[in-house]
Amino acid sequence: MLQRMFPRVLTFLISLSGAFAAVSSAQAQEVTFHKDIEPILQRSCQNCHRPGGVGPMPLVSYEQVAPYAGLIEYKTGLRDRAGAMPPWYMEKNIGIQDYKNDPSLSDEELAAISTWARTGTPKGNAADAPEPLVFDDSLKWAAGEPDLIVTTNSVTKLAGTADWWGEIDRVPVGLDEDRYVKSVEIVEVNDVDNQAGSGRETVGGRFIFHHMIWSTAQLDENGDRVDETVTSWPVHEVGRNPDIFDPDGGRLLRAGTYIYSDSVHLHSNGLDTTGHLEIGFRFHPKGYEPKYQRAILGLGNGVDISIAGNQDTQELHAYRALEEHTKIITFEPHLHAPGERMCLEAIWGYTVETLSCVGYDHNWVRGYAYEAESAPLLPKGTILHIVGYMNNTETNPNVPDPRNWQGSGNRSVTNMFIDLGMRVTMNDEQFQQEMEERRQKLNLGPNDHVIGCPLCLAPLVSPIDRFDRATSSQSD
Numbered sequence: 001m002l003q004r005m006f007p008r009v010l011t012f013l014i015s016l017s018g019a020f021a022a023v024s025s026a027q028a029q030e031v032t033f034h035k036d037i038e039p040i041l042q043r044s045c046q047n048c049h050r051p052g053g054v055g056p057m058p059l060v061s062y063e064q065v066a067p068y069a070g071l072i073e074y075k076t077g078l079r080d081r082a083g084a085m086p087p088w089y090m091e092k093n094i095g096i097q098d099y100k101n102d103p104s105l106s107d108e109e110l111a112a113i114s115t116w117a118r119t120g121t122p123k124g125n126a127a128d129a130p131e132p133l134v135f136d137d138s139l140k141w142a143a144g145e146p147d148l149i150v151t152t153n154s155v156t157k158l159a160g161t162a163d164w165w166g167e168i169d170r171v172p173v174g175l176d177e178d179r180y181v182k183s184v185e186i187v188e189v190n191d192v193d194n195q196a197g198s199g200r201e202t203v204g205g206r207f208i209f210h211h212m213i214w215s216t217a218q219l220d221e222n223g224d225r226v227d228e229t230v231t232s233w234p235v236h237e238v239g240r241n242p243d244i245f246d247p248d249g250g251r252l253l254r255a256g257t258y259i260y261s262d263s264v265h266l267h268s269n270g271l272d273t274t275g276h277l278e279i280g281f282r283f284h285p286k287g288y289e290p291k292y293q294r295a296i297l298g299l300g301n302g303v304d305i306s307i308a309g310n311q312d313t314q315e316l317h318a319y320r321a322l323e324e325h326t327k328i329i330t331f332e333p334h335l336h337a338p339g340e341r342m343c344l345e346a347i348w349g350y351t352v353e354t355l356s357c358v359g360y361d362h363n364w365v366r367g368y369a370y371e372a373e374s375a376p377l378l379p380k381g382t383i384l385h386i387v388g389y390m391n392n393t394e395t396n397p398n399v400p401d402p403r404n405w406q407g408s409g410n411r412s413v414t415n416m417f418i419d420l421g422m423r424v425t426m427n428d429e430q431f432q433q434e435m436e437e438r439r440q441k442l443n444l445g446p447n448d449h450v451i452g453c454p455l456c457l458a459p460l461v462s463p464i465d466r467f468d469r470a471t472s473s474q475s476d
């Protein structure tokens with residue numbers, strides 16, 4: 001027995017001495033708070049985890065961060081799965097990888113956090129620390145200071161009252177000339193004391209607006225919307241990032257219009273709370289005309305969703321053929337509680353490509369904007385395909401009771417399966433030009449491959465003029 005154990009003890013001792021060697025070499029390049037961790041927190045965490053931010057605790061000073069080291073290692077290590085921090089769930093091993101405002105952490109940064117948490121959270125040398133970030137009100141608007149802020153009338157939601165769903169007062173936008181909008185962002189302002197220690201540390205305890213589906217329009221004498229003046233805007237949902245439209249596809253905010261919403265959902269946050277929404281518009285310069293039209297196409301299934309109880313990895317599928325050449329600006333999975341993942345695929349001829357796959361956490365609503373050089377350029381005829389992966393088991397903490405079958409519907413206990421992403425259409429000439437720019441910018445050669453641009457590397461042939469051919473053969 002002893003004999004048989006001996007080799008194992010020996011290998012254990014050898015590996016132990018190996019570990020000592022690793023530790024002593026690590027000491028030379030110790031991972032410290034000031035040198036390695038603070039820059040990560042500044043870039044990816046402190047916009048929320050700061051005094052008065054939406055995160056439940058500030059992650060600014062060493063004293064604030066160190067006690068959370070283990071939890072930070074765990075939450076960041078979830079990477080793209082529900083519960084991950086920062087709340088950004090793009091999968092890094094498949095599809096397009098260049099997104100605007102991507103706060104996600106690299107493998108090296110994740111490893112640094114892990115090492116730091118497991119080596120006694122060394123503070124390090126204050127001289128290595130980056131300049132502290134200055135938190136001021138400008139951080140209220142993630143997309144930058146708006147040119148126009150429209151404020152809705154205040155509403156009060158009393159503690160412990162049932163959810164409310166309905167129409168809010170219409171308010172004038174206050175514009176006397178039409179303007180094209182670059183980005184729109186909505187912030188809830190209320191009388192909740194959100195400082196640390198106030199007992200209002202969770203998002204559910206901080207806000208009363210769950211979402212608002214809204215448009216702008218002129219109103220007729222009955223208060224109804226005048227059809228030709230309606231512009232619909234991306235839905236507001238708590239926790240949502242700003243919506244930045246394609247620079248060549250600005251959205252029109254018309255003079256003399258009102259904010260109109262007959263679909264606001266309010267919930268009690270546990271305290272009597274009075275609040276309103278501030279809608280921040282950033283404009284294109286006067287005289288700007290959009291080059292591209294907004295693509296209005298539904299991609300999803302809101303009718304016959306069927307999710308069995310106590311079962312994970314259940315797939316939902318939806319397809320849509322593009323009738324125009326299309327550029328995809330954002331990918332925005334919209335699922336409900338059982339949603340765990342969504343993938344977007346483009347099928348063109350023999351080419352079947354995954355454009356993006358993201359994890360999904362129904363506590364967080366995220367839109368993912370492609371970088372200009374990575375936005376998919378898809379020829380008409382392409383079929384867009386989304387796949388939703390549903391986890392209706394007790395391993396999904398967002399599902400209240402996984403024994404239940406779940407179907408389609410608007411309520412949180414029923415389901416949606418939609419890509420709410422933004423897209424623009426283009427004509428032949430614009431499409432060719434966009435692809436040419438892509439070839440130039442990415443310096444594409446014949447052996448390259450770009451995801452999301454099936455024709456980028458197709459050799460350009462000059463169109464054959466059939467009529468000329470026919471006439472010339474006749475004259476032969």
Ligand code: HEC
Nearest residue numbers: 044045048054055056068071072075076085086087203363
């Ligand atoms: C967009 C805002 C936002 C960003 C960015 C963000 N967090 Fe959070 N964080 C939250 C909110 C809100 C919660 C609580 C709700 C939840 O867990 O989803 C939270 C929860 C946490 C928790 C769990 C706290 C607990 O007591 O359970 C940890 C740990 C954490 N965040 C660390 C981080 C780290 C580290 C980063 C950066 C790498 C980060 N967060 C980035 C908003 C954010």
